[in-house]
Amino acid sequence: MSFAHARVVALSGGVGGARLLYGLSRVLAPERLACVVNTGDDLVHWGLHVSPDVDTVLYTLGDVGDEARGWGLAGETFRALAMMRRYGGDDWFALGDGDLATHLVRTEALGRGESLTRVTARLARGLGIGARILPMADAPCRTMIATDEGALPFQRWFVARRAEPRVRGVSFEGDAPATPEVLAALAEADLVVIGPSNPYVSIDPILTRPGVREALAGKLVVAVSPIVGGKAVKGPLATMIPDLVGLAPGPDAIVRHYAGLLGGIVVEHGDEGEVTGCAVHAARTVMGDRDGSVRLAREVLAFAETLA
Amino acid sequence: MSFAHARVVALSGGVGGARLLYGLSRVLAPERLACVVNTGDDLVHWGLHVSPDVDTVLYTLGDVGDEARGWGLAGETFRALAMMRRYGGDDWFALGDGDLATHLVRTEALGRGESLTRVTARLARGLGIGARILPMADAPCRTMIATDEGALPFQRWFVARRAEPRVRGVSFEGDAPATPEVLAALAEADLVVIGPSNPYVSIDPILTRPGVREALAGKLVVAVSPIVGGKAVKGPLATMIPDLVGLAPGPDAIVRHYAGLLGGIVVEHGDEGEVTGCAVHAARTVMGDRDGSVRLAREVLAFAETLA
Numbered sequence: 001m002s003f004a005h006a007r008v009v010a011l012s013g014g015v016g017g018a019r020l021l022y023g024l025s026r027v028l029a030p031e032r033l034a035c036v037v038n039t040g041d042d043l044v045h046w047g048l049h050v051s052p053d054v055d056t057v058l059y060t061l062g063d064v065g066d067e068a069r070g071w072g073l074a075g076e077t078f079r080a081l082a083m084m085r086r087y088g089g090d091d092w093f094a095l096g097d098g099d100l101a102t103h104l105v106r107t108e109a110l111g112r113g114e115s116l117t118r119v120t121a122r123l124a125r126g127l128g129i130g131a132r133i134l135p136m137a138d139a140p141c142r143t144m145i146a147t148d149e150g151a152l153p154f155q156r157w158f159v160a161r162r163a164e165p166r167v168r169g170v171s172f173e174g175d176a177p178a179t180p181e182v183l184a185a186l187a188e189a190d191l192v193v194i195g196p197s198n199p200y201v202s203i204d205p206i207l208t209r210p211g212v213r214e215a216l217a218g219k220l221v222v223a224v225s226p227i228v229g230g231k232a233v234k235g236p237l238a239t240m241i242p243d244l245v246g247l248a249p250g251p252d253a254i255v256r257h258y259a260g261l262l263g264g265i266v267v268e269h270g271d272e273g274e275v276t277g278c279a280v281h282a283a284r285t286v287m288g289d290r291d292g293s294v295r296l297a298r299e300v301l302a303f304a305e306t307l308a
Numbered sequence: 309m310s311f312a313h314a315r316v317v318a319l320s321g322g323v324g325g326a327r328l329l330y331g332l333s334r335v336l337a338p339e340r341l342a343c344v345v346n347t348g349d350d351l352v353h354w355g356l357h358v359s360p361d362v363d364t365v366l367y368t369l370g371d372v373g374d375e376a377r378g379w380g381l382a383g384e385t386f387r388a389l390a391m392m393r394r395y396g397g398d399d400w401f402a403l404g405d406g407d408l409a410t411h412l413v414r415t416e417a418l419g420r421g422e423s424l425t426r427v428t429a430r431l432a433r434g435l436g437i438g439a440r441i442l443p444m445a446d447a448p449c450r451t452m453i454a455t456d457e458g459a460l461p462f463q464r465w466f467v468a469r470r471a472e473p474r475v476r477g478v479s480f481e482g483d484a485p486a487t488p489e490v491l492a493a494l495a496e497a498d499l500v501v502i503g504p505s506n507p508y509v510s511i512d513p514i515l516t517r518p519g520v521r522e523a524l525a526g527k528l529v530v531a532v533s534p535i536v537g538g539k540a541v542k543g544p545l546a547t548m549i550p551d552l553v554g555l556a557p558g559p560d561a562i563v564r565h566y567a568g569l570l571g572g573i574v575v576e577h578g579d580e581g582e583v584t585g586c587a588v589h590a591a592r593t594v595m596g597d598r599d600g601s602v603r604l605a606r607e608v609l610a611f612a613e614t615l616a
Contacts (some may be wrong), residue, residue: 086411087413104392123395
């Protein structure tokens with residue numbers, strides 16, 4: 001079959017996954033793409049429900065994100081944060097002024113019983129996004145990082161502590177199931193793409209949601225390696241791999257992590273020799289700009305076609 | 309007694325009252341001034357608890373307010389509002405970006421059971437304000453405007469409908485009592501100043517709180533007329549007076565409204581002939597700048613001394 005007409009579900013964390021989603025959203029008709037996004041990093045900050053990965057996906061697909069910074073809105077200002085400091089409020093997690101509208105809409109909606117899935121769909125419509133953006137779960141699921149200094153919620157470890165305390169383990173608090181929308185999208189999918197996101201803290205929260213593993217049985221799954229030349233393009237993954245599983249950071253560690261799930265993996269040129277256990281395709285996986293995202297999306301789909 | 313050392317309680321709505329409070333706060337030592345502020349206009353907007361009159365008082369006394377506009381912060385931006393419009397959110401009531409921090413701190417605090425009085429004190433400290441700023445009540449009290457087109461909450465009438473529907477009556481929903489802090493301040497007061505605020509929608513909400521009339525018995529009360537030469541300096545008062553009580557808009561209508569309460573009233577030069585029923589003092593009551601506020605505050609205190 002031609003994957004230009006396939007139904008694709010892509011699993012994503014923040015920046016890297018969002019960039020691949022951007023490419024997929026430019027290549028596939030909107031009704032053929034569903035993005036399942038990690039919510040394990042969600043937090044309540046200033047009384048607002050913040051969904052960092054969902055927001056990065058929204059802003060990236062809506063073409064309003066700050067590409068250099070990798071989070072928040074382009075041209076953002078931080079007046080509310082400055083006022084918050086005058087009031088002695090928490091300032092370890094920066095919310096931009098325009099960004100606040102996203103969290104306000106979400107928090108108000110959740111407060112009157114609207115689901116995270118539904119309000120995310122409204123936010124996506126407001127940003128002109130056609131593809132479905134599906135939070136992995138409507139109920140809370142909190143990614144906890146076990147460190148040498150005790151357990152920390154993900155954003156406390158990643159942002160407040162700059163990912164410095166050494167990671168001893170990752171766990172997920174709460175047994176929130178995948179949403180019916182996520183399970184339906186997976187059931188219909190011809191292809192599941194795992195974006196170049198951190199497997200431990202961005203993709204595992206999705207894969208461990210009750211219902212997801214079963215829905216993936218028999219599906220063609222293709223991953224894009226988040227490790228390039230032994231380094232993470234962004235984030236703490238390169239040190240987490242040896243810390244957590246005692247392997248060198250490379251695509252093979254990614255394949256082993258997703259054991260039994262992958263039909264193939266797309267890796268950076270030069271990294272393909274490392275991979276055993278599934279089909280491999282070498283490509284330019286670092287997405288420096290929108291064109292890079294679109295090119296990689298096309299390559300992933302073409303590679304998947306050869307595996308179907 | 310010298311009123312430079314008196315304990316003063318000033319009752320206030322938004323702009324006009326806040327400007328007089330500014331003057332009083334520059335003339336009196338912080339521990340001698342308590343400001344009791346109307347909360348009948350409070351509303352929940354974007355899920356946030358907004359206290360328009362309290363905020364105007366905070367920003368004016370904190371010297372961070374936009375003087376020309378009369379509400380919000382100086383140099384304010386409206387990026388969140390622009391994003392909110394993209395999401396199809398309510399945009400009839402403008403909240404500025406820096407301003408949002410105030411509402412976020414307040415909403416978060418109220419949500420975990422902190423009183424409006426207590427969080428207002430925190431906000432005031434953050435803005436370096438020494439005088440006590442006391443919301444009239446901690447529980448909700450909603451000012452309703454009966455109009456030819458039905459009853460509207462105050463801000464819906466004033467902002468969304470630009471005060472256009474003709475006023476047939478004003479009422480207050482909820483029997484929230486004055487706070488213990490307000491009653492204690494009134495009990496200790498040597499002088500109560502009623503600022504140049506709208507008596508029907510800014511001062512009456514305070515005066516009708518259970519406990520306030522009793523606390524005012526035997527106190528020296530001096531008002532500053534919000535009507536100058538038959539016109540309201542700001543807001544819809546000039547049409548409300550004939551609509552509500554069939555009188556021409558002038559200081560005499562104000563004195564009659566506060567019947568039995570006032571020891572004296574300060575009016576604009578030229579308006580003093582109108583007043584019967586209490587002592588009157590003519591002054592420059594329009595406060596065009598900070599110096600004007602300070603001058604008027606001194607005159608009000610000097611006039612009150614002659615009445616004590």
